[in-house]
Amino acid sequence: MFHMGVFTSFKPPEWAGTWSGDTDVTWSNGYFWVDMVKALERAKFDYVIFEDSSMVSDAYGGTMDNDLKYALYAPKHDPMMLVPLLARHTSSIGLIATGSTTLLPPWHLARTLATLAHISHGRSGWNIVTTSEDRAAQNYGLPKLPEHDDRYTMAEEFVQVVTELLGAWEPDALVMDRETNVYVDHTKVHPINFEGTYHRSRGPLNTLAPPAGRPVYCQAGSSPRGRDFAARYADTILVSAHGLDEMKTYRADLRRRLEEAGRDPDSCKIMFVLAPTLGATGQEAREKKARAHRQVEAALGSLAAITEIDFSVFDLDAPLPPATTNGHAGYLKEFARVGEQHATLREHIQNWSISCLDLVGSPAEVAGQMAEAMDYVGGDGFLLAGIGSRRYLTEITEGLAAELSTGGATRTEYVSTTLRENLMSF
Amino acid sequence: MPDNRFHLAWFMNFSSFEWNGPFSGNDGAVWTDGSLHVEMAQALERGGFDYMMLEDSSMVSDAYEGTSRVDLKYGLYAPKHDPFPLIPLMADATRRLGFVATSSTSLVPPYLLARRVSTLDHLTHGRVGWNIVTSSEDRAAQNYGMAKLWEHDHRYERADEYVEVVEGLWGSFRPEAVVRNRDSHTYADARYVTPIDHDGKFFKSRGPLNTLPPLQSKPVLCQAGGSPRGRQFAAQHADTLLASAFGTAKMKAYRDDIRTRMAAAGRDPDSCKVMFIVIPILGETMREAQEKAELASLATDDLAESALGHLSALTENDFSIYNLDEPVPTVTTNGHTSTLADFLSLDEGNTTPLREHAASWTIDSLPLVGTPDHVAGLMQEAMEEVGGDGFLISGKMNRRYIHEIADGLCPALRRRGVIRDHYEHEYLRDNLMAF
Numbered sequence: 038m039f040h041m042g043v044f045t046s047f048k049p050p051e052w053a054g055t056w057s058g059d060t061d062v063t064w065s066n067g068y069f070w071v072d073m074v075k076a077l078e079r080a081k082f083d084y085v086i087f088e089d090s091s092m093v094s095d096a097y098g099g100t101m102d103n104d105l106k107y108a109l110y111a112p113k114h115d116p117m118m119l120v121p122l123l124a125r126h127t128s129s130i131g132l133i134a135t136g137s138t139t140l141l142p143p144w145h146l147a148r149t150l151a152t153l154a155h156i157s158h159g160r161s162g163w164n165i166v167t168t169s170e171d172r173a174a175q176n177y178g179l180p181k182l183p184e185h186d187d188r189y190t191m192a193e194e195f196v197q198v199v200t201e202l203l204g205a206w207e208p209d210a211l212v213m214d215r216e217t218n219v220y221v222d223h224t225k226v227h228p229i230n231f232e233g234t235y236h237r238s239r240g241p242l243n244t245l246a247p248p249a250g251r252p253v254y255c256q257a258g259s260s261p262r263g264r265d266f267a268a269r270y271a272d273t274i275l276v277s278a279h280g281l282d283e284m285k286t287y288r289a290d291l292r293r294r295l296e297e298a299g300r301d302p303d304s305c306k307i308m309f310v311l312a313p314t315l316g317a318t319g320q321e322a323r324e325k326k327a328r329a330h331r332q333v334e335a336a337l338g339s340l341a342a343i344t345e346i347d348f349s350v351f352d353l354d355a356p357l358p359p360a361t362t363n364g365h366a367g368y369l370k371e372f373a374r375v376g377e378q379h380a381t382l383r384e385h386i387q388n389w390s391i392s393c394l395d396l397v398g399s400p401a402e403v404a405g406q407m408a409e410a411m412d413y414v415g416g417d418g419f420l421l422a423g424i425g426s427r428r429y430l431t432e433i434t435e436g437l438a439a440e441l442s443t444g445g446a447t448r449t450e451y452v453s454t455t456l457r458e459n460l461m462s463f
Numbered sequence: 464m465p466d467n468r469f470h471l472a473w474f475m476n477f478s479s480f481e482w483n484g485p486f487s488g489n490d491g492a493v494w495t496d497g498s499l500h501v502e503m504a505q506a507l508e509r510g511g512f513d514y515m516m517l518e519d520s521s522m523v524s525d526a527y528e529g530t531s532r533v534d535l536k537y538g539l540y541a542p543k544h545d546p547f548p549l550i551p552l553m554a555d556a557t558r559r560l561g562f563v564a565t566s567s568t569s570l571v572p573p574y575l576l577a578r579r580v581s582t583l584d585h586l587t588h589g590r591v592g593w594n595i596v597t598s599s600e601d602r603a604a605q606n607y608g609m610a611k612l613w614e615h616d617h618r619y620e621r622a623d624e625y626v627e628v629v630e631g632l633w634g635s636f637r638p639e640a641v642v643r644n645r646d647s648h649t650y651a652d653a654r655y656v657t658p659i660d661h662d663g664k665f666f667k668s669r670g671p672l673n674t675l676p677p678l679q680s681k682p683v684l685c686q687a688g689g690s691p692r693g694r695q696f697a698a699q700h701a702d703t704l705l706a707s708a709f710g711t712a713k714m715k716a717y718r719d720d721i722r723t724r725m726a727a728a729g730r731d732p733d734s735c736k737v738m739f740i741v742i743p744i745l746g747e748t749m750r751e752a753q754e755k756a757e758l759a760s761l762a763t764d765d766l767a768e769s770a771l772g773h774l775s776a777l778t779e780n781d782f783s784i785y786n787l788d789e790p791v792p793t794v795t796t797n798g799h800t801s802t803l804a805d806f807l808s809l810d811e812g813n814t815t816p817l818r819e820h821a822a823s824w825t826i827d828s829l830p831l832v833g834t835p836d837h838v839a840g841l842m843q844e845a846m847e848e849v850g851g852d853g854f855l856i857s858g859k860m861n862r863r864y865i866h867e868i869a870d871g872l873c874p875a876l877r878r879r880g881v882i883r884d885h886y887e888h889e890y891l892r893d894n895l896m897a898f
Contacts, residue, residue, distance in 0.1 A: 047582075053645040061643045061650070065585035065675055067551070091574065093656060093673050101653040105640070108650035111673040112636070114582040121497065122551040122586065144521070144606040145571060152477070152545040155495035156552065176574045178667035210535075211542075213491045215483050218765055220491070221535035221542065226523060237608035243523050243541035245495060332648070 038463050039411045040418025041438065041447055042131075042308055043077055043085045044275060045070070048113040051425025058427065065114060067122045069427070074123045074130055076430055080438035081448045083306075083418070083460055084131025085123075086164055086255060086275065087116030091140060092172035094342035097334070098349040107335040110342045117149055124157035131456030133162035133255050138192035140168055140177045144238050147202040150252050151244035159249025159455035163199075165256045165270065167192045169343050169364035185363050189262045194233045196254070196270050201229040203251055205241030221245075249455040259287075259367030268294035273306040273460060275420055277368065277391045279375050284309055284393055284414045306460055307416065311407070312392040312423040315432040319398045326397045336386045344369050353383040391422060400436035408446045466898045468881055469846045470853030471512045471873070472563075472738050473503075474705065476519060477544040480860040487861055495544065497552045499862075504553035504560055506865050510873035511883045513736075513895055514561035515553070516594060516685060516705065516855065517546035521570060522602035524776035528783040533772035537765075540776050547579055554587035561891030563592035563685045563703075568625040569618055570598055570607050574668050577632040580682050581674040589890030592683030593629075595700070597622050600779060619692045621665045626684070626700050628666050631659040633681060635671035679892045689717075698724030703736045703895060705855050707826040714739055714828055715849045736852035736895055739828040739845075743838050743856065745867045756832045759859075762822035770821040774806060787818035826857070835867075839875035846881065 050069060052061035060069055074085055093111040094104040104110050116134040123132050134153075136146045146163075153161040167188035168174065171181040183191060210225035229240035256267045257275035267274045268291060278287040292302035314329070316322030337348040344362035346369075351358065357376045362369050372389065379385035394410060396403045407419060424430050441447040452462045480499055482491030493499060500515075507515060523541040524534040534540050546564040553562060562583075566576050576593070583591040597618035598604070601611040612618065640655035659670035686697045687705035697704050698721060708717045722732035744759065746752030760766075764787070771782040785792050791806075806824055829845055831838045842854060858864055876882040888894045 049650060052643070052650060053648055065582075066588065067586050091578070091673060093671055101656055105651035105653045105656060106647075106649045111656075112651065112675045113673050114585065114675075115578050118547065118551055118579060118582045118586060121548045122555055125552050125555055140572070141575065142570065142572070142607050145575075148521075149545050149548065152548050155544065156497050156548055158496060172669070175669035177572050206542075211492060213482060218483060219536045220479065220482060220538040223531040223535040226531060226535060226541075237605075239602065239605035241523055243521065243543050244545075245492075245542045248495075 038445070038447055039416060040306055040308065040460065041080070041082045041441070042418065042420040043073070043082060043424060044088065044310060044420045044422040045073070045085060045424060046088050046113060047116040047119050048111075049108045052108065054426060056426040056428040060426075065112075067119050070119060070123060071126050072427060073424065073430055074127050074132070076434040078127045078130040080434040081442065081451060082130060082438070084133050084162065084253075084273075084456060086133040086162075086420070087119065087135060088164065089113065089116050089135035089166070090170065090173060090342075091137070091168070091176055092170050094170065094172060094338070096345045096347055097338040097341035099347065103334055103338040103349075104342060107332065107338060109335060109338050117153065120153050120161055121156050124153075124160065127160075128158075129160070129451040129454050129459070131160050131162055131253065131459065132157055133164050133253065135164040135166050137166050137168045137173075138195035139182065139188055140173065143195050143198040143236055144202060144240070144242070147199040148242055148244055150199070151203060151242055151247050154247035154249065154252050155245065159247070159457070162253030162255055162272075162456055165192065165196065165254055169362075170345055171363075172345075182363060185260070185366055186262050189258075189266050191235045192266060193269070194235050198229070198231050198233065198236050198238050200251060201231060202238065202240050202242045203247060205229055206244070206246040208246045211245055249457055253456050253460065259371065263367055264291060264294055267291065267305070268298045268300070271305055272457065273308060275308055275310060276393070277310045277371060278393055279371065281394070281410060281413050284410070288414055288416070304461070306418060308418045308420040309393040309414070310391050310422050311394060311396065311419045312390055312421065313396040313398075313403045313437065315398070315400060315403060315429075315436055317399065319402055322397045322399060322402075331387055331389075333383060333386055336389060340369075340372065351382055354381050356380065357382045357385060400432075400440045403437055404440035404444060404446065407441065408444065411446070467847070468883060468898045469842075469851060470736055470738060470895065471510065471882055472514045472516055472703075472853065472855045473507055473512060474516050474518065474740055474855045474857040475860060476517050477546040477549050478542060479538045482538075484859065484861060486863040497549050500549055501553050501556045502862070503860075503865050504557050504562075506869040508557045508560040510869035511877065511886070512560060513853070514563050514592065514683075514703075514891060516563045517549065517565060518594065519543065519546050519565035519596075520600065520603065521567065521598065521606055522600050524600065524602065524772070526775035526779050526781055527772040528781065533768055533783075534776060537769040537772060539769065539773050547583065550583050550591060551586045554590060559590070559886035559889070559894065561590045561592060561683065561894070562587060563594050563683060565594040565596055567596050567598040567603070568622040569612060570603065573625050573628040573666055574632065574672070577629045577672055578674055581633060581672060581677050584677040584679060584682050585675060589678035589892070591679075592685050592703070592891060594685040594687070594705075595622065595626065596687075600776065615690070616692045619696050622696060623699070624663045624665050628659070628661050628663070628668050630681065631661060632668065632670050632672040633677055635659050636674065636676050638676045641675065679890045681892070683892050683895060694721060694724060697721060697735070698728050698730070701735050702892065703738060705740060706737055706828070707740045708828055710829060711845050711848045714845070718849055718851065734896065738853045738855040739849075740826050740855045740857050741829060741831050741842075742825065742827050742858045743831040743868065743872060744858075745833070745835055745838060745871055747834065749833050749837060752833045756830075760823055762819045764818070767818040767821040770824045771817075774821070774824065782817075782821075785817055787821075788816050790814055791817055791820050835871040835875040838872060839879055839881070842876065843879055843881050
């Protein structure tokens with residue numbers, strides 16, 4: 038069996054499409070994602086993960102026009118505030134939200150993580166990002182982001198502080214002894230006295246120990262530094278690697294790094310991002326795919342935002358020139374690698390997707406292709422992206438997911454009500 | 464006809480309910496999933512409350528005895544969970560009740576706070592507020608990597624700028640920006656979204672905020688400052704204040720002072736609702752209520768220890784060094800200056816043993832003991848004398864008490880016409896300002 042998840046954002050979903058309903062207005066009340074997680078839980082998905090960012094981008098063309106027009110990176114709301122609402126309407130699916138190691142105070146984040154772990158009964162998780170935009174840093178008073186590799190060094194210390202804080206209260210510190218009138222036993226609560234290069238925190242947290250041990254850590258870093266980081270800390274990794282061979286190579290590389298870090302390679306579930314096009318028949322799906330055209334400006338705008346490269350200055354009818362970034366380094370590298378097969382930037386961007394594979398077909402066809410891909414790659418699962426409407430959501434849960442579980446490729450029941458146990462059950 | 468209605472709110476936090484009383488149920492840990500608070504929110508909405516106020520702090524105290532024994536034994540300052548994630552849960556189960564959560568200007572980056580509150584404003588459909596604190600414990604500062612907190616008045620200077628940044632960020636994405644034009648595929652118009660480019664004495668933030676403009680014209684700002692600097696801050700910024708003043712004369716003096724300061728700051732004094740902390744003790748008969756009140760303040764060693772533990776944390780003085788049988792000592796603080804002053808002033812003659820003095824320590828503004836109707840009458844009289852604006856209930860948190868208030872006291876108040884019998888508006892700010 039392999040795992041299934043969904044990758045999404047707390048921002049306007051596809052708001053101007055045929056099937057958008059009133060999400061252009063209502064997205065910020067959160068119920069689009071309540072409906073989403075309820076459906077995904079019915080389909081026994083492992084988790085949903087919310088990416089996040091903290092800026093309005095003006096990288097494309099030097100203004101915020103493009104970003105706001107297409108609602109690419111803004112408006113976007115804090116997904117940690119959405120997690121509780123989603124937890125209220127579900128009982129078994131995992132809920133992972135992003136928090137930045139560059140911007141946030143570690144004690145503050147650790148406390149929120151512990152709080153969410155209790156609210157969700159052990160189903161919440163943290164997607165660890167170092168943040169990739171100077172504009173975000175500037176919102177927090179920094180002149181710019183630290184250098185890419187430095188950010189990872191800082192992140193390692195940050196994760197250490199957070200992890201120690203989350204462990205500062207022993208699980209049995211809560212005694213509730215009516216005889217002695219003691220609620221919590223102070224001998225089981227310990228300051229951490231962390232003194233690092235970048236962070237200091239005395240601790241402890243003021244929260245009870247998370248109910249299911251340390252919350253699940255998620256990460257998505259494809260640069261060499263990012264991969265090392267993931268190998269050390271992540272319980273699950275999101276990957277955008279294009280093509281079966283690239284996927285297989287990536288997974289093998291990660292598993293090697295996990296072993297080098299002294300971990301069982303099976304203890305980290307590698308999830309490949311996928312955005313399949315579905316139809317009742319293969320023909321319907323292919324026609325749908327052909328109709329879909331990516332707004333070039335929107336696509337380039339997205340890339341611009343996370344790399345802070347102004348893609349508006351490049352000639353669309355020429356190949357992509359060499360470029361580097363202090364932002365999403367691995368992502369840009371992958372974009373460039375895939376671009377080598379296209380003669381022009383226009384052609385490249387129109388075909389570009391974060392999806393690892395180009396899967397188009399009926400639920401049965403796509404399910405079959407996914408199962409074959411997993412066999413070839415070796416594991417561990419797929420993370421579906423681009424769910425911008427309820428209609429598409431149901432194509433996935435009532436079509437694709439149903440085919441996968443009937444065919445034995447994915448679980449038919451959860452083994453636990455905690456994210457970690459479900460994730461590690463195979 | 465003049466409107467003699469006043470407001471109700473509840474002063475609480477995201478921590479344990481009473482776990483060891485006769486009506487505490489059998490699960491002293493269930494509160495952590497928020498379900499008890501959700502139930503309570505529904506009860507308060509039934510009672511017509513304006514808002515729940517979730518106070519907060521960021522440390523485990525070891526001020527008493529140099530260990531966290533007493534703090535954790537009585538659950539004084541810990542465990543206490545982040546109140547912000549509780550809000551969407553409670554909002555999901557209610558329609559009109561407001562939720563105010565505490566966040567510190569000394570510890571939390573302003574952009575983070577601005578974004579959280581804006582997000583919650585939309586998740587609650589305009590029912591969120593922020594209780595502004597500057598923090599008062601060095602242990603909290605040390606959790607955030609600082610050696611200690613800044614001095615009291617300096618913290619308020621920083622807080623003034625912090626509020627400026629947050630309000631600037633909330634205003635940086637104008638409502639006119641939200642276009643949602645399907646034909647031109649334009650969600651928002653950048654002409655109405657502007658960086659704030661704040662580069663101040665204490666804070667720097669470029670902006671703009673990446674959230675939609677709040678539904679409320681501005682999220683509600685709450686504060687509790689008794690010191691002169693605190694009152695000045697309140698007069699400038701607060702839409703609602705929490706106050707603890709002993710007796711109607713002092714309540715009136717406090718409110719009048721705030722109103723005078725607001726007028727001097729160019730604000731309409733009616734635009735800030737002063738809420739006085741009270742702990743009503745209710746019974747089916749007057750005698751039952753009186754017995755309950757006596758039992759609650761019985762000077763047991765545990766009650767004294769718990770009160771002194773609390774005071775030690777608030778003032779960062781170790782009250783454990785004093786003899787419980789001796790009179791109250793003299794102390795000063797960089798923390799809650801007015802709380803300490805109030806505690807000391809309770810015993811002007813300085814002869815009461817510390818144990819009894821501690822056991823009788825309360826932040827109650829006036830004693831409210833009796834049947835629901837009797838207490839409702841006392842509240843009505845007090846409000847007539849003071850001038851307004853409402854009460855902040857704070858009592859032992861258990862289901863029985865919550866329903867005594869919501870299903871006993873509130874209907875009695877409603878029958879006297881002194882609290883709302885329905886919510887006139889959708890948003891917290893509008894309901895708060897309705898009278």
